[in-house]
Amino acid sequence: MNTKTAIISIEDLTETAVPELTEAFENTPGVTEVDFSVERQVAVIEFDPEVTHIDALMRVVLGKGYKIL
DSSP states (O other): OOOEEEEEEBTTOOTTTHHHHHHHHHTSTTEEEEEEETTTTEEEEEEOTTTOOHHHHHHHHHHTTOOBO
């Protein structure tokens, strides 16, 4: 499997948002790993580009009510 890495900047990312966003990303087909840096306000997502696309990952963030920077 060939994976890609997406780094998405999320406005006002907090520790309390991480579990909700983690679950949403983990339930997205093609996502293999997700990590967050609250300090840097980013999500780092490993995904299979044959299964999902960066647009779908950004929709996860927007769908949970967060803004992308």
